[in-house]
Amino acid sequence: MTMTNPQDEPAAGNIKVTRADWIDLALRTLISGGIESVRVLTLGQKLGVSRSSFYWYFESRQDLLDQLLRHWQDTNTKAIVERARRPAETIIMGVMNVFECWADERLFDPRLDFAIREWARRSADVRRVIDQADEERLLAIRDMYQRHGYDGEDAFIRARVLYYMQIGYYVLDLKEPVEARVSHLAAYLRAFTGLEPTEADVAHFMRFIAAR
Template sequence: MTKPEAPRSGPAGNIKVTREDWLDLALETLISDGVEGVRILALGQKLGVSRSSFYWYFESRQDLLDQLLEYWRNKNTRFIIERAKRPAPTITQAVLNVFECWVDTNLFNPRLDFAIRTWARSSTFVHEIIDAADNERVLAIGDMFARYGYSQEDAFVRARVLYFMQIGYYSLEIIEPMSSRLSLVPAYLRSFTGREPLDSEIEAFARYVEATGA
């Protein structure tokens, strides 16, 4: 049974603060200020509530941090794996399925991923979680390549090149127009797969990007 919403303290006492309000603000703070900024008192002040509201939903600050990590794992890792497993008639289309994660922040939030990696620099526990997630993502993409006839070694290396190039792209905070990125998609596909993509695949991907508003 879920808990009812905790009442907001102060003049606007009829306004409710939900667990999602706390989590959303904690995520925003983690991304903008780092894990050290995720403090109960500071978050409560921004929400206009007392500390008791926090403990209505969370056992402790560590409980909140654990739930932020779980949110990250469920979002950023889950969709990469889902896209890598999605059936496709060609390897170039299969890679384009994974590319959807790089252009749609509903599937993969690069700012959140970077925030977790920054957090990992000061936490061995989080560093181990990051390593596990990276391995899980690379293995899923490697399995994708293997399904299309690549040797295990070749599939693994191609997966690492594809994945770590994109993570590096985010880490370096490279900014370029989406039109420029789209113009390079065929060349990226040739580099990652050694195959020539179909025009229809490129056109469908461009339509997907346009639909996301990226």
């Protein structure tokens, strides 16, 4: 027999508001207004519930903020690391696995990543979490290159070029449509691997784009 955690259940008297509702609204508020906008009273007003609903699910505002960081790690960072570690026949296929994160915001939310980085400007603790996540992402991509025969320094630098280029792309807030960007897919793959992709490689990724 399984037992349900009371915190996973709707608060009494507020059956339409769940823990997930609080976190979802807090994430959207963080993205749209920054960390200072994530306030218990304000969120409660938007949800149409009292503060008691919040404290049914969370110990404190800090508890909620910790959950936002955990969500970011479990989505954005996990997506990159998982795809970098995914088995691939060639490094070109490996890089395209990572590219899936850039092409599908359901896997990697750039607005959330930017919001967390903005938050880190105001919090040394969040800055440390960001640094650890960046390191984890980079090492996963470096290891991907090493598995495909690139030596240590070459793998490390190629990982930095691939990852930092993409993060910089988001920081600059470039408004290039995905379709326009993938039109340069073969050139990107040459730049990141030093190898020539086949037509089948390009077609494989285009099928991913069409299916998302």
